[in-house]
Amino acid sequence: MQPKPEFTSISPGNLVAVTEIDLGALAEIYDEMDIYLSIYMKSASTADLDASRSFVASRFRAMEKSLPSELRESFRSTVSLAQEAIESPSWKGERSRVILASSPESFLHVYRMGLEAEPLVVLDTSPFLLPLARLRDEYLDWGLLLLDSQEAKLFVIRSRIMEEMSRSSIDLMNKHKKGGWSQMRFDRLRKGAIKSFFTQVAEDLANLDNLQGMRGLVLAGPGEAKSQLKELLPPQVRDRVLGLLDVPMGTVPSELVKMGDQVALDYERSVSKKRAEELKSNVLKGQLSSYGIDPVRDALTHGRVNTLVMLSDYVVPGWICEKCQHFQEGARPEVCPQCGGRTSQVNVLEELYELAQRTGAEVEFVEEDEFLQSIGGVGAILRY
Structure with missing residues (x-):
């Protein structure tokens, strides 16, 4: 009998941005038996939690009835391990929680998020x-620069959680007191000070290391300041601008996040559409592409996939061998034809996603696309 693994628990004491969850590491985890329990719950209100708990309990009862006898004890133990996280009250700002648990592997991850699942x-x-x-895919981190001609505030928005990173300002009246100057000279000095301020803000953005890890940057504020700043940005930063928002400096943070989220989401949808068009073009021209479950799986296995393109919320029924991890579309055989191992039903797109994570391929989810649907809901843009 193998010793039980050392207990691994991740349960942050604050709301977690979805980009903080290490999906790559989680995709590496698997076992030959059905021992990992994944629970997604709505938790924005007491009513949401009560409904989610009722749903989870009904699923537990149905699962236990359908499990083979040798898995029931470990299932009950895993349910007990997850129970405290299921029953705990909601935190301020929490909209959903994700519980990943396995008692046989001494494994428990609990993530509370400000996003709804x-x-x-x-x-x-x-x-x-x-x-x-x-x-x-929908809620990658993005930056928000709120500015006018005298002040700039830089925020990062992570799963609708807004954090201020820096701020800078210029006091024009103290820097250039009018005194006996002519109005023309005062205006000229004022414009020079504003341009110098914008130039400094642009330089600060260019030196911002974590901008590359974000989806991009939304420029917001009243008047022409944001447009003037955009023109001063170096090309590599200007290309990361997702859009402009015309708002007062005193706009409440929740409204800034709501409006900026829509700009970022519209941009992401345009990127997804371009990826789908690129895949279609490659397929029709016979260039670097693959489509269909088996060819895409094989391309991923050999590390040939640059971008995996999948329809969001699409289900492709199939099966996976719990021993050798071979999977394919179609009806589940009793045993794996390759190794004779035990098989189970899966959504094949989940397995393709996990394989993409393990092989370093990008993943692009597309909401609607007729061509992608016509080729089975999944395709790949290849490296070679």
Whole structure:
């Protein structure tokens, strides 16, 4: 009998941005048996929590009835491990929680998020990550620069959580007191000071290391300041600007996040559409592409995929061998034809996503695309 693994628990004491969850590491986890329980709950209110708990309990009862006898004890133990996280009250700002648990592996991860996830309970050979992957694709971190001619505030928005990174300002009246100057000279000096201020802000943005890890930057504020600043940005930063928002400097943070989120989401959808068009073009021209479950799986296995393009919320029924991890589309055989191992039903797109995570391929989710649907909901843009 193998010794029980050392207990691994991750349960941050604050709301977590979906980009903070290490999906790559989680995608590496799997077992030959269905021992990983993945629970997604709505938790924005007491009513949401009560409904989610009722749904989770009903799924537990149905699962236990359908499990083979040799898995029931570990299932009950895993349910007990997750129970405290299921029953705990909601935190301020929390809209959903994700619980990933396995008693046999001494494994418990609990993530509370400010994003909403649909209730779901899955028992599988690995943590079920597709809902988190879709949220991550939709809510990548983005930056917001709120500015006018005298002040600039830089924020980062992570899963609708707004954090101020820096601020700078210039006191024009104290810097250039009018005194006996002519109005023309005062205006000229004032414009020079504003341009110098914008130039400094542009330089600060260019030196911002974590901008490269964000989706991009939204410029917001009243008047022409944001447009003037955009023209001063170096090309590599200007290309990261997602859009402009015309708002007062005193706009409340929740409204800034709401409006900026829409700009960032519109930009992401345009990127997804371009990826889908690129895939279609490559397929029709016979260039670097692959489509269909088996060819895409094989390309991922050999590290040939640059970008995996999938329809969001699409389901492709299939099966996976819990021993050798081979998976494919279609009806589940009793045993794996390759190794004779035990098989279980899966959404094949989840397995493709996890394989993409393990092989370093980018993943692009597309909401609607007729061509992508016509080729089975998934395709790949290849490296070679």
